[in-house]
Amino acid sequence: MTIAHLTPTSFSSSSVLGGGERYVANVARAVARAATADHVPVDQRIVSLGGERSSVIVEGIRLETLPNDTQRPGPMNAISHHLREALVGADVVHVHQSLTVFGAYATATAASMGIPVVLTDLGGGADENMLAGRGMDLAAAVVSISAYAGALIGSSIMGRHEVILGPVDTETFHPQQADGLRGEGILCVGRILPHKGVDRIVRALPPQLSLTIIGQPYDQPYLDLVKGLARGKDVTFVHDADDEMVRRHYSTSALLVQASTTLDAYGRRVEKPELLGFTPLEAMACGAPVLLAKTASLPELIAGTDAGRLFRDDEELAQALREWAQGTWRPGLSSADVREHVVRTFGLEVAGRRLLEVYQGVLD
Amino acid sequence: MRILVVSNLYPPMHIGGYEMGCRTLVDALRARGHDVRVLTSPSTRLADQPQPHVVRTLQMTAHTPAAMRARRSVEPGATVLARASHPTNTATMLQHIEEFEPHCVYLFNVFGIGGLALMDALQVLDYPWALHLMDRVPVEVSTDLNPDVLALFGAHDGTLYDGASIISMSRRLLGEVEQLCGYSVAQGAVYVPGWSTASLELPERDYAPAGRVRFVAAGRVHANKGTGLILEAAALMRERAGIDFSLEIYGDGDLPWAVDLAHSLGLDDLVRFGGWRSQAELQQIYRRSDSFLFPTWEREPFGFAPVEAAAEGCVPIITGGAGVTERMVDGVHCVLIDRTVESLADAMQRVCGGGVDLAAMGEAGMMLCREDLHLDTCVSTVEEVLASTAHRRARPERLDWRTYALMALKHNLAQQLQES
Numbered sequence: 031m032t033i034a035h036l037t038p039t040s041f042s043s044s045s046v047l048g049g050g051e052r053y054v055a056n057v058a059r060a061v062a063r064a065a066t067a068d069h070v071p072v073d074q075r076i077v078s079l080g081g082e083r084s085s086v087i088v089e090g091i092r093l094e095t096l097p098n099d100t101q102r103p104g105p106m107n108a109i110s111h112h113l114r115e116a117l118v119g120a121d122v123v124h125v126h127q128s129l130t131v132f133g134a135y136a137t138a139t140a141a142s143m144g145i146p147v148v149l150t151d152l153g154g155g156a157d158e159n160m161l162a163g164r165g166m167d168l169a170a171a172v173v174s175i176s177a178y179a180g181a182l183i184g185s186s187i188m189g190r191h192e193v194i195l196g197p198v199d200t201e202t203f204h205p206q207q208a209d210g211l212r213g214e215g216i217l218c219v220g221r222i223l224p225h226k227g228v229d230r231i232v233r234a235l236p237p238q239l240s241l242t243i244i245g246q247p248y249d250q251p252y253l254d255l256v257k258g259l260a261r262g263k264d265v266t267f268v269h270d271a272d273d274e275m276v277r278r279h280y281s282t283s284a285l286l287v288q289a290s291t292t293l294d295a296y297g298r299r300v301e302k303p304e305l306l307g308f309t310p311l312e313a314m315a316c317g318a319p320v321l322l323a324k325t326a327s328l329p330e331l332i333a334g335t336d337a338g339r340l341f342r343d344d345e346e347l348a349q350a351l352r353e354w355a356q357g358t359w360r361p362g363l364s365s366a367d368v369r370e371h372v373v374r375t376f377g378l379e380v381a382g383r384r385l386l387e388v389y390q391g392v393l394d
Numbered sequence: 395m396r397i398l399v400v401s402n403l404y405p406p407m408h409i410g411g412y413e414m415g416c417r418t419l420v421d422a423l424r425a426r427g428h429d430v431r432v433l434t435s436p437s438t439r440l441a442d443q444p445q446p447h448v449v450r451t452l453q454m455t456a457h458t459p460a461a462m463r464a465r466r467s468v469e470p471g472a473t474v475l476a477r478a479s480h481p482t483n484t485a486t487m488l489q490h491i492e493e494f495e496p497h498c499v500y501l502f503n504v505f506g507i508g509g510l511a512l513m514d515a516l517q518v519l520d521y522p523w524a525l526h527l528m529d530r531v532p533v534e535v536s537t538d539l540n541p542d543v544l545a546l547f548g549a550h551d552g553t554l555y556d557g558a559s560i561i562s563m564s565r566r567l568l569g570e571v572e573q574l575c576g577y578s579v580a581q582g583a584v585y586v587p588g589w590s591t592a593s594l595e596l597p598e599r600d601y602a603p604a605g606r607v608r609f610v611a612a613g614r615v616h617a618n619k620g621t622g623l624i625l626e627a628a629a630l631m632r633e634r635a636g637i638d639f640s641l642e643i644y645g646d647g648d649l650p651w652a653v654d655l656a657h658s659l660g661l662d663d664l665v666r667f668g669g670w671r672s673q674a675e676l677q678q679i680y681r682r683s684d685s686f687l688f689p690t691w692e693r694e695p696f697g698f699a700p701v702e703a704a705a706e707g708c709v710p711i712i713t714g715g716a717g718v719t720e721r722m723v724d725g726v727h728c729v730l731i732d733r734t735v736e737s738l739a740d741a742m743q744r745v746c747g748g749g750v751d752l753a754a755m756g757e758a759g760m761m762l763c764r765e766d767l768h769l770d771t772c773v774s775t776v777e778e779v780l781a782s783t784a785h786r787r788a789r790p791e792r793l794d795w796r797t798y799a800l801m802a803l804k805h806n807l808a809q810q811l812q813e814s
Contacts, residue, residue: 100542102814109811111545114553134807138546141800142518159810165803168796 032073033061033389034120036140038108038132038154039080052199052308053152053175054078054126058091060197060382061389067379070386077116079108079132106130106154113139122389124148124173129183130155134165146170146392151183153302161186170392173385175306176327182302190391194384195306195330196376202273203315204369205281212365215240216354217283217318219276219309222247222256225300227289227323232259234348238355240264241287244271244279255295280316285354287321288328289347304328310338315372317365321350335371336362395784397423398496399432400487402454402506407437410614411588411698412528416502418591419526420447422773431494433487435507449490452483456506474812477535478543479805480508484515485798491521492793497784499523509535510547510554511808515801517548517557522787524559524779526586527567529695533574542811546804552577559783561586561776563696564717570693584779587721588698589772590705590763592677597760599707601684601752607639607745610683610708612676613699615647615667620689620713620733622655627689627738629659634739637746642683644668644676673702680706684752685745688712689731689738700728701767704759709752711741721767727759 037054058074065072075092084095096110106127110116113136117123123140127133128149134157140147149160149169159165166172166183171190174180180193216235220226222245229252235241241260246269247253257267271279280286290304304326311331314320320338322328332338338361341347353359363371374380403409405417416432424430424447431447435454456476491499499521504512509531516523525531536549548554552575560583562568568583602608609628615621621643628641641664643652649667656665671679680686686703688710696717700710704727712719714730724730729750731737744750765771 099545100811102542102811109542109545111541111550113545114548131807131810134803135542135546138800138804138807141796142514142548142804144518144520159803159806163803163806164799165806167799168803 031071031389031393032075032119032121034117034123035074035076035126036113036123036136037076037078037126038130039078039105053306056197056199056378057124057126057381057385059089059199060378061385062090062382063378064382064386068383068386070390072386075116075120077113079110080105102131106132108132109135114143117143117145120145122146122148122392124150124389126150127152127154128166129157129160131157133157134159137165137168141168148173148388148392150175151179151305153305156301171388173388176330178327178330179302179305190388192384192388194381194388196311197378197381197385198308198311198315198372198376200315200369200373200377203277203280203312205317205365209278209281211282212284212317213282214284215242216285216287216351217242217244217279217313218287218289219244219279219313220288221245222253223249224252224294224296224298225290225303227291227294228256229259229295230289230291230344230347231287232256232263232265234344234351235263235265236348236352236355237263239351240266242266242268242279242283244268244276252295276312277316280313280318283313283318285321286310286313286318287347287351289323290325290328291323292325302326307331311372311376314338314368317369319361319363319365319368321347321354323347337368337371395498395780396429396494396496397431397780398487398490398494398499399430399502400452400499400504400507400512401432401434401502402452402504404432404434404437404448404450406439406441407435411696412503415528415588415698416526418589418769419773419776422769423777426773426777431490431496433490451486452507453480454506455480455508471809471813473538474543474805474808475508476506477510477537478508478539478547478808478812479511479801481511481802481805483507484511484801484805487512488515488793488797488801491519495789497522497789498780500780501525503529503531505531505534510539510544510549511801511805513554513558514547514804515797517554518800519790519793519797520557520787521789522783523557524561524783525555526561526776527571527583527695528563530567530571530574532571536575540812543808546808546811552579555579556581557787559584559779561779563587564720566693566715566717566720567695584775586772586775587767588696588701588718589767589769590701591673591769592702592705592760592763594764594768596757596764597681597706599681599756601756605638607685607742608683609639609641609685609687609742610644610679610703611642611687612644612671612679612703615643615645615649615652617648618691619647620687620691621647621652623689623733623735623738624687625652625655625659625661625665626735627742628661628664630735630739631742631746632661632664634743637743639742639746641665642668642679644671644679646670676702677706680708683708685742686710687738687742688716689733690716692716692733694718701763704728704756705763705767707756707760709745709750709755709759711738711745722759722762725755727755727762729755
């Protein structure tokens with residue numbers, strides 16, 4: 031079975047770095063892992079747009095880059111006039127970022143070639159051609175990355191619909207002995223954007239706690255706002271962390287906080303703020319407990335476990351951090367159990383096997 | 395065979411030879427026992443006979459007087475509807491495929507009815523289909539469209555036509571399409587020229603009685619067709635003393651311009667404008683005329699009129715390079731000219747001066763038009779193409795609703811991409 035993953039942006043330093051890009055790479059690895067374990071012959075390629083035409087094989091997966099041929103600005107509008115050529119031989123096409131112009135174009139192209147299409151919404155848009163225009167009807171299956179993400183598009187799905195949280199790269203993200211002991215500082219990881227609610231964490235930070243904020247700044251005025259709020263507090267900003275550095279922070283920080291919000295610091299409503307919180311999942315894979323906003327998909331990440339705590343608003347966030355500083359709140363699970371929760375529920379092999387079932391199902 | 399014909403216009407509604415040719419082929423195929431259904435747009439003219447096999451439910455969004463004057467659709471949305479995708483027309487064609495279950499879909503001019511999507515739908519279905527080119531349709535349906543829209547339908551690199559059987563009136567026409575579109579039609583084409591419908595018996599006729607050569611022209615009166623050249627060449631001939639000839643011009647078009655031009659050239663007593671004539675009337679006119687003037691533009695895909703004239707022994711004078719010259723040989727069936735006043739006047743002068751053996755050339759033309767260029771021969775070739783097309787591909791047993799959904803998505807996307 032040959033699976034082509036289509037994504038407007040690739041997971042590389044020259045492209046956009048976000049959960050969406052990380053997700054596609056994880057999916058391919060997870061499927062490869064499950065296929066190997068179950069002796070299913072699978073050939074995969076990830077086709078991304080926006081660079082010079084290239085083709086390389088990494089870990090057995092072909093990464094093909096096609097030029098973005100359109101004049102329309104923005105990666106989610108990316109279109110390749112050579113997409114058909116890249117899809118020749120594919121048995122299944124998985125279109126990521128499906129609710130964008132890119133997604134609609136890719137869906138139309140694959141469906142025109144008679145190739146079953148699996149769609150996943152990773153954010154990036156709410157394309158009317160796919161929703162109100164019923165383009166999603168063309169999907170042989172829809173994979174939602176959380177129940178929350180699935181609920182947003184449930185009314186547009188006619189056929190098979192699977193909610194598969196993850197996959198999380200639990201091989202890259204795991205604690206190592208050399209990391210040393212877990213410290214007292216708390217951690218916030220993610221692109222520094224208003225909908226991530228970083229300002230909320232800084233505001234709520236009690237004087238006893240230190241906070242490290244890791245993430246690339248994509249919005250300078252917002253970064254300035256957050257830095258202004260951090261003045262006089264023990265806050266460190268890191269903008270150039272690589273995966274290994276992030277992993278070490280996950281493994282040595284006391285707590286990861288994610289405060290994504292539907293109402294940002296400027297009073298603007300945010301749609302689909304967190305379809306799947308990759309950062310908390312990766313942190314938990316490294317054994318870190320989490321403090322998460324009751325926003326979008328975040329509650330699903332610790333549902334049924336005591337790997338962390340949820341907060342409803344700024345007051346509850348501040349209260350939780352105060353209790354953490356005073357030592358009156360600690361999660362019930364040990365670091366090892368927190369990691370086990372992620373491996374068992376969102377890990378590569380578990381999610382990969384479920385994705386493989388979806389691909390096999392659409393061929394049946 | 396059951397054949398579904400799709401054409402933007404169909405007589406009595408027509409502009410030129412494309413639509414008339416479509417009807418002639420439909421009638422001939424029906425006469426040979428094929429079950430033909432024609433899907434086209436409404437007519438504002440009354441048919442002379444009932445047309446129960448013609449379904450006029452397609453919506454035509456071009457060829458309005460304003461659009462023709464502008465030579466393009468101005469609104470982005472209108473451009474998409476005319477050239478790329480008209481969702482109602484696409485769905486209508488799919489419904490007729492479902493209901494009529496044709497062995498083959500046979501397309502003619504699909505400009506103005508969202509032609510790209512019609513062809514793309516057939517391609518997506520892997521349905522047996524043929525495209526009969528009597529003009530550069532692939533160019534017309536691609537003009538003014540955003541490259542993203544072209545790629546959406548596979549019209550940027552010609553993959554749209556991969557599954558089609560292509561019939562072209564001439565190599566010249568296909569070459570022009572390939573040059574302007576920038577790709578080659580990989581599967582090539584079968585060439586079916588313009589034809590004559592004359593009876594196989596050769597008519598008896600004479601040439602230049604009393605030494606006076608009778609020139610005639612027929613077709614759309616328009617600068618592209620060379621009406622101005624004809625009038626200016628006639629004026630030049632008049633300047634050359636001792637040359638006796640007459641000139642009759644038949645057809646609709648830009649008559650006020652042509653009449654004014656003739657008047658300004660002092661040709662009122664020499665030229666007669668006869669207006670539109672039926673095919674039967676034109677046959678009689680050709681039979682009593684000596685030479686047919688056809689100084690059309692070089693990109694003429696073929697040209698039915700010189701064939702019809704030659705079938706009656708009326709010797710054509712034709713612009714070199716026009717599609718019909720792939721079949722008619724200079725000095726054997728016709729006289730070829732450069733498309734200039736001087737060249738046309740020189741050829742006319744040679745005819746008047748006896749430098750052209752009108753009787754021999756006329757007979758050769760009449761023979762050609764009763765063999766290679768006869769309708770029977772052309773219909774047989776078309777029949778073979780359609781039959782092999784129908785056999786080459788297995789028709790889908792039933793249409794999937796997804797085809798409708800896919801074409802709707804492509805239409806919506808095309809509108810969005812064209813407008814941005």
